[in-house]
Amino acid sequence: MVDFLIGLFLATLITALFTSRLYRLLFWYSLNSLTLGLLALVIGARLDDRAMLMTGGVTIALKALAIPYVLKVLSRRFGLSRQTPPGIKTQYAIMLVPAILVFTFYLAEPISHMVQGNANYVAISISSLFLSLLLMIEHRNVAPKIVGFLSMENALFLLGTTATRGMPMLVELGIFFDLLMAIVVINLLLYREEAEL
Amino acid sequence: MAFLFDPLSVLFVFLILLGAVPNLFYSRGYLPHIERRWHYRIHYFAFILSMLGVVVAANGVTFLLFWELMSLTSWQLILTEPEEEGTIPATRFYFFMTHFGFVFLLLFFLIATDGDLEIGFAQMHGIVAHFAYPSLLFFFLLLGFLSKAGAVPLHVWLPYAHPAAPSPVSALMSGVMLKIAIYGMFRFFLDVLYPWPLEWGILVLVVGALSSLVGVLYALSEHDIKALLANHSIENIGIILIGFGMGMIFDTLGLGILSSFAFIAALFHTFNHMSFKSLLFMGAGSVLHETHTKNIEAYGGLIKAMPITAWTFLLAAVSISALPPTNGFLSEWMIFQSLLSSNTITDMSLKLAIPFAIFALALTGGLAIACFVKAYGITFLGLQRSANARHAHEVNPAMRLGMLAMAGVVLSLMLFAPSYIRLFDIALVSLGRVGAYDAIFPEGIWHMHSVAINGGVVSPLILLASLLAVTGLLLYAYRALGVKERLHRTWACGYRTGPRTQYSATGFAGPIRRFFSWLYRPQEHLHRESIPGHESKFTDSSYEVHVRPLFERSLYDSVAAAANWVSYWVYRLAHFEQTRYAAMIFNLTLMVLFSYRIFAHEFSWATFALESVVMVISIKVLIIGEKE
Amino acid sequence: MMLFFLLLPPLLMFVASFSRSPWARKLLPVSSFAVLIPVALLFRLPKPYELWGRYLVADDLNTYILLLSSIVGIGVTLALLTLDRHVKISTKALYRFYRFFGLFWVGLSLSILANHMGIYWIGLEMATLSTVYMIKTNRSAAAHKEAWNYMIVGAIAISLILFGIILIYAASKPILGEQAMLFDALLIKAREIPSPFLFEMGFAIAALGMFVKMGFFPMNLWLAHIERASFYPVAALFSGILESGVMAGFFRFSRIAERVNYDHLFFFVFAYTLLTIFIVSFLIFRAKDFMRLFSLSGIEHMALIALFWVSGGSFAALLHFGAHAFLKPALFLSTGVLESTGRYHFAGALRGYAGLRGKLFWFLVGLFMLAIVSIPPSPMFFSELYGFAAMIDDAKSSHHLLAMLGAIALLLALLSVIFYRFVAIYQSMKYEGEAEPKKVYSSEVLALTIFAVGLVALLLPSSTAFLKGIG
Amino acid sequence: MIGYVSTIVLLLLLAPILLSFIKAVKMWLLYKRPVSLLQGFRDFGKLLRKETVVSEEASAMTRIAPFLVLSPLLVALFYLPPIAKGAYYVSFVDAFTLTGLLALSTFFLMLLGLDSASSFGGMGSSREAFISALVEPAMILTIFSVSMMAGDLGIGQAGVNLAEHFPREHTASFLFAAISFFILLIAENGRIPVDNPETHLELTMVHEAMILDITGVYLALIETAASVKFVIFASLFASLFLPFGMEEAWLPAAMIFVGKLFAVALAVALIEVNTAKLRLFKVPNLLGIAIVFAFLSLITYYVLGA
Known part of the structure; x- marks a missing residue:
């Protein structure tokens, strides 16, 4: 089940990479967050970790529902462009994504026999970090960059839930708090016409 | 102390x-x-x-x-x-x-x-x-x-x-x-x-x-x-x-x-x-x-x-x-x-x-x-x-x-x-x-x-003492001789001697400068206003020689030129980061993790070569991009 | 209780910024000075002193950093009083600036005092996000663009740090459990970490995030551009406090990494800082305005601090850190005056000051300019002296002395490029160009004086003894 | 002691005669009526009787320099090697002092040339400076080499040593040194092919150009200095490079010595007749030969021991 969700997580992220519409991107992000939340719930249930269950719930509520919605509202209000053509050609992206995956597995190889957990989780987290970065790289518009940043947050969470079996509650709350603050700041920043970056 | x-x-x-x-x-x-x-x-x-x-x-x-x-x-x-x-x-x-x-x-x-x-x-x-x-x-x-x-x-x-x-x-x-x-x-x-x-x-x-x-x-x-x-x-x-x-x-x-x-x-x-x-x-x-x-x-x-x-x-x-x-x-x-x-x-x-x-x-x-x-x-x-x-x-x-x-x-x-x-x-x-x-x-x-x-x-x-004594004796003898002295202007082959007809410092050092010209590489500036129609007659002429020391030219100027050159390229490189910052960080992370994996864990030339290839491609694709 | 007093001034600032009455602005310098009292008290208390369980623990190192940051904060609030006379800013924007400044300060205090990697990160993120808006106070297109830039680069960097933290946590959780998030616990058990490679990977990613944040290779100019686009107190805050917070984290993380595998850490930091200094020195060679110049030189100093710290010259690193923390904000604040007429001109920037205030101003700025390139008796000089000594000592005990000396030679060559440029700029500021009349306000001179006193205080025997005790 | 003083007097008296002798030989070879050998004295006497015309533009330097040109040379006369064995000589002066004294004289001569604001004077000084700058290293190397072979750096002692133990095993370097020294003799005394003492044509003048504005007693002093300088060089050549004939009693030894001096003068005269004056910028070639021989002499002695 866990592996299945992780696979789904990665799949949604990769799909997001190839999306060229803003709302579709938000949708994939929301799905991505949803899998993450489910993952937390599943692992939390297996470990009987209440904190993690809570985190899962908050993740689903906040990341899968609230943030995509807020972003959608913001994009409407500030008239952000809904066309988000990727800056990197698809041919390159097709090569890059597997390359990143292979690389992260190679990277995680030395730790595979050392920790009790699954080294592949670390590898997948790192690769989703890279993929989110790639998402930021390939778009010049602001909105996809924000989504990229948010999915980076997701990659962190993935690492937190899978590799460490849950971080301290305090940290997770802090991260959520900062996420909210980021949204506020983004809102403030958007108070001007969309910048071409 | x-x-x-x-x-x-x-x-x-x-x-x-x-x-x-x-x-x-x-x-x-x-x-x-x-x-x-x-x-x-x-x-x-x-x-x-x-x-x-x-x-x-x-x-x-x-x-x-x-x-x-x-x-x-x-x-x-x-x-x-x-x-x-x-x-x-x-x-x-x-x-x-x-x-x-x-x-x-x-x-x-x-x-x-x-x-x-x-x-x-x-x-x-x-x-x-x-x-x-x-x-x-x-x-x-x-x-x-x-x-x-x-x-x-x-x-x-x-x-x-x-x-x-x-x-x-x-x-x-x-x-x-x-x-x-x-x-x-x-x-x-x-x-x-x-x-x-x-x-x-x-x-x-x-x-x-x-x-x-x-x-x-x-x-x-x-x-x-x-x-x-x-x-x-x-x-x-x-x-x-x-x-x-x-x-x-x-x-x-x-x-x-x-x-x-x-x-x-x-x-x-x-x-x-x-x-x-x-x-x-x-x-x-x-x-x-x-x-x-x-x-x-x-x-x-x-x-x-x-x-x-x-x-x-x-x-x-x-x-x-x-x-x-x-x-x-x-x-x-x-x-x-x-x-x-x-x-x-x-x-x-x-x-x-x-x-x-x-x-x-x-x-x-x-x-x-x-x-x-x-x-x-x-x-x-x-x-x-x-x-x-x-x-x-x-x-x-x-x-x-x-x-x-x-x-x-x-x-x-x-x-x-x-x-x-x-x-x-x-x-x-x-x-x-x-x-x-x-x-x-x-x-x-x-x-x-x-x-x-x-x-x-x-x-x-x-x-x-001997120099002083001999000179003193000569001077004494000269005094004793009581020679009449007369002032007269310097003879200059019929021309009037003036400040401008004297030998200049440039001229004085001329022969030596010429002998060592392979070292001095003097830069000569000759300026001359000729009378129209008369190439050899001129109203005004000036001649200057400047010597820039060899070490300054070869050692110091070249260092300065090199610094300029390097800084120019560094500046050009640094300008990528204004538009491609995420890509820069991406590649950087890739490189650091790769290096840790290769150098800190186990080193082999094959993986090193592979890393280099991957890095080059990724930098080319993500940072340099294609010409638009 | 102590924590409350520490955070009171910035919180007061935050609250006061919502009020529109004129006394609110007068309150600011008073409240910022007030922070000195708890910090001074903190110095007297036995260390380590638990401010909030084991989450926030004050030891010598972070008390020192907190002191530096507080003084910088005071200086910046002083200079803020006259911000609207040098630049065009609406009252509303100014108050909003204060609001985020307050938040920033709170975040920074948390991250400096944190003994917990998570809290450290939360504080840092808070500070980073609040600066985004402080950049935006300047209502220019460039500032807007740079605010976005900062938002994204800063967010990536901060995310990398968190990623690294989680990896470190993952590496050490098997032996420490939830305690794996505590710096002190980690430090003690560092040698027993079952998966050093995982730890190192985490450290590398976290360090990478910090280095990006501090403007190390290859992201050298982004900070400079941002500081150029924003108001000068922001630049002062950046270089003086924000980077202090990041640096404080680096100190702690590298101490742990040192125990895991010193050689790896050493070569990582060495290669990184040398590359940074290489790039930065040649960028300085071409810098055309004060902001970028100071920003780049700040990067150089942080690279040196990191280098000294991992070479075992903790005293040198801390002294350099202190000098950097005072000099850089002072210079950034002075750019408000230096560039107030005719931006971007080096020539004659130190001329045209009338009156005692003006004279004191140019004298102090001149001293700072020279101190920054470590002309003795600047603290920078002593820190570099001890830093290089530490590097040589470090090399003497190993078998790669010649390689180290080669690296030092390279470093010196690069530093000499910077040195040459700074001397040229200083002479140009003082002896060339037109003397345009410039206006200096008492608050600015006072701020500079505070920094100057701070610099001198760094060299007092008792403070050097204190710093030597930290290592 | 009497021998010492009379040697100096003899050299002083010989000085103008030697120069006249060169002139006479040249004239004779050119089918002219030779001048009298005493022409030097006649000129000297004539100049003493004349009034002195001093340039308006000149400073106190013109009034002092002639004495300072002559006096170092006169002092140098005292320090020459003895002409006969057992005669008194000053043993404590070495070759550097001697070259130093010669250079001191040249220094003031060059200043004298610059003093009268005449373009000729400057030209002469400039050329003299050029030539003497190149002579200096050759001179020092030569002297170094010779004194090595003689086993003493003192000039008087070196002459005596050479006469007593001629360094047969070092003939090669000895010969090189001699060639070098002879070229220096020509160059320092302003003889053809380096300088032509007889013309007053600006293209060829060196020595004469410097003293173009000097008259009367001052000129007499300078002319004396020139002849004394020649005699110093000739006698140095005679005692260092023709070290024989000293075992005799004083009078025969002196005769031999004078003969050697005349031989040197004759050689100079022959060279003067048979060569043309070199262009100024060809002079370094000649001096280059001197430097090379001086160097060769030293290196041969040092390295090969030959």
Whole structure:
């Protein structure tokens, strides 16, 4: 089940990479967050970790529902462009994504026999970090960059839930708090016409 | 114990005082000429004090502190008159070079003291003896001191910085400050870094020989009187280094007394150079003060208006040209003698190297004479070449007093050479050398012997007395003859002699410049207004020659060009980050993780090659992108 | 309780910024000075002192950093009083600036005092996000663009740090459990970490995030551009406090990494800082305005601090850190005056000041300019001296002395490029160009004086003894 | 002691005669009526009787320099090697002092040339400076080499040593040194092919150009200095490079010595007749030969021991 969700997580992220519409991107992000939340719930249930269950719930509520919605509202209000053509050609992206995956597995190889957990989780987290970065790289518009940043947050969470079996509650709350603050700041920043970056 | 008063320190304190006290008078006279007087006063006295501080410092901290203070105050002193053209770049260069040297001294101290800069020199010797790479320390010291002393190839700042300073400061810097570096060499080579391999001595010798030649050659091509003198400082530092290098070589070969002799020669020349170079700079400063130009071509005939300046300058010029019976001759004689003492050496490489050093020194001597004939003749003799020179007067009493006092120092070095040599001997003995005084003056002070077997002898006092006696007799005879004298204008083949028909400094140095044109690569600027239709007839013509020193062109300019080039490319690279920051971070992360994986975990060439390929592709795709 | 007093001034500032009455602005410097009292108290208390369980623990190191940051904060609030006289800013924007400044300060205090990697990160993120808006106070297109830039680069960097933290946590959780988030616990058990490679990977990623944040290779200019586009107090805050917070984290992380594998850490930091200094020195060679110049030189200093710290010269690093923390904000604040007429001009920037205030101003700025290139007796000089000594000592005990000396030679060559440029700029500021009349306000001079006093205080025997005790 | 003083007097008296002798030989070879050998004295006497015309533009230097040109040379006369064995000589002066004294004289001569503001004077000084700068290293190397072979750096002692133990094993380097020294003799004394003492054509003048504005007693002093300088060089050549004939009693030894001096003069005269004056910028080639021979001499002695 866990592996299945992780696979789904990665799949949604990769799909997001190839999306060229803003709302579709938000949708994939929301799905991505949803899998993450489910993952937390599943692992939390297996470990009987209440904190993690809570985190899962908050993740689903906040990341899968609230943030995509807020972003959608913001994009409407500030008239952000809904066309988000990727800056990197698809041919390159097709090569890059597997390359990143292979690389992260190679990277995680030395730790595979050392920790009790699954080294592949670390590898997948790192690769989703890279993929989110790639998402930021390939778009010049602001909105996809924000989504990229948010999915980076997701990659962190993935690492937190899978590799460490849950971080301290305090940290997770802090991260959520900062996420909210980021949204506020983004809102403030958007108070001007969309910048071409 | 931050301070130390052993004979060597006291000797150099003496040197500084000898150089500074006449300078005080001169400076007093010069002061009305300066706008920012308090700025000048504060830094001037701090400068002198800092020099004293350096020579009496007993540990690394004190030494470096005063050394730096010396650099800073001299830097500010040069900046006393920042409006003058060329001062700002010159000071910048000076400031940079002096800290260039400072850094190496710092490194030396860091290593030689094991990080505890407060230990004394004697303890440093113990640490140095256990250091694995003594040559490294040697190079640190050499770079540190020689950049201050202005030896080739670290000399380029000197002809810029010294002329830019107010004249009393030029005198102090050139006369005294450079000697602080020599003090450092004595202190640290003899006290801390001892003993040496043969190569070190040879290196110092070669640097000295090169400096002396390069200095005098560029002095000859110089039209700025202070730059000319500054170039001569390079030459004289070279001569001192030849003596020092010979001392090191003899010491390595176990010839103790010869080594002491060479060191004494170096010390003696250090003192001599202090005296006559200070005097020369004071003279040049007086001339500059009156004519408001440093261009030697605008002088002429100043001996009539400024007799005291002219005659004291002559004394110094004769002395720096190493003509008997002056002190300059005596020290150079000693250095020659120590070079000649090498006939007892069996080492073949030395046998081949030393004749070259002799040749360099001898050529230097010949060229120095030519150069000072030029400097003196064009400045003080003949007709005034410009209105400025025509309106010149003798300088004020304080400045005159300063020059006369410094002339007194020169004379004292000539007359009391044995006493001075006694002092040098004491200083060297205190550093554990063999005493050489008794060997130099075995039969009283009348004859000065070379300590080598079959070495030469010179009798400065007898020589002086006989020269004075013969000249006096001739003069007396001339008076007795009662010849009538008549004034008449100079005959010039029917033309009227005027300021413009005289030989110029450019012309004077012409033959030598032409002979060394492969080195000088002079840039000639000939400007001529011809009468229309007559190619050979012209109304107006000017000819100028500029020589940019080889080292400056090849070494320094190329470094500057390289820095410019690198910075241009770095800047272009840095501009990627404005638009591709995420991609930069992406690649960076990739690279760091890859490197950790490969270098920190298990290394294999295959993975390394793979990483390189991946990185190159990823950088190409993500950062550089395609041309749009 | 202590924590409350520490956070009171910034919180007060935050609250006061909502009020529109004029006394609110007068309150600011008073409240910022007030922070000195708890910091001073903190110095007297026995260390380590638990401010909030084991989450926030004050030890010598972070008390020192907190002190530096507080002084910088005071200086910046002083200079803020006259911000609206040098630049065009609406009252509303100014108050909003204060609001985020307060938040920023709170975040920074948390991250500096944190003994817990998570809290450290939360504080840092808070500070970073609040600066985004402070940049935006300047209502220019460039500032807007740079605010976005900062938002994204800063967010990536901060995320990398968190990623690294989680990896480190994952590496050490098997032996420490939830305690794996505590710096002190980690430090003690560092050698027993079962998967050093995982730890190192985490450290590398976290360090990477910090280095990006501090503007190390290859992201050298982004910070400079941002500081150029924003108001000068922001730049002062950036270099003085924000980077202090990041640096404090680096100190702690590298101490742990040192125990895991010193060689790896050393070569990583060495290669990184040398590359950084290489790039930065040549960028400085081309810098054309004060902001970028100071920003780049700040990067150089941080690279040196990192280098000294991992070479075992903790005293040198801390001294350099202190000098950097005082000098940089001071200079950034002075750019407000230096560039107030005719931006981007080096020539004559130190001329044209009338009156005692003006004279004091140019004198102090001149001193700072020289101190920054470590001309003795600047604290920078001593820190570099001890830093290089530490590097040599470090090399002496190993078998790669010559390689180390080569690296030092390279470093010196690069530093000399910077040195040359700074001397040229200083001379140009003082002796070239036109003397245009410029206006200096007492608050600015006071701020500079505070920094100057701070610099001198760094050299007092008692403070050097204190710093030596930290290592 | 009497021998010492009379040697000096003899050399002083011979000085003008030698120069006249060269002139006479040249004239004779050119089918002219030779001048009298006493022409030098006649000129000297004539100049003493004339009034001195001093240039308006000149300074005190013109009034002092002539004495300073002559006096070092006169002093140098005292320090020459003895002409006969057992005669008194000054042993404590070495070759550097001697070259120094010669250079001192040249120094003031060059200043004298610059003093009268005439373009000729400057030209002469400039050329003299050029030539003497190149002579200096050759001179020092030569002297170094010879004194090595003689086993003493003192010039008087070296002459005596050479006469007593001629360094047969070092003939090669001895010969090189001799060639070098002879070239220096020509160059320092301003003889053809380096300088032509007889013309007053600006293209060729060196020595004469410097003293173009000197008259009367001053000129007499300078002319004397020139002849004394020649005699110093000739006698140095005679005692260092033709070291024989000293074992005789004083009078025969002196005769031999004078003969040697005339031989040197004759050689100079022959060279003067048979060569053309070199262009100024060809002079370094000649001096280059001297430097090379001096160097060769030293290196051969040092390295090969030959």
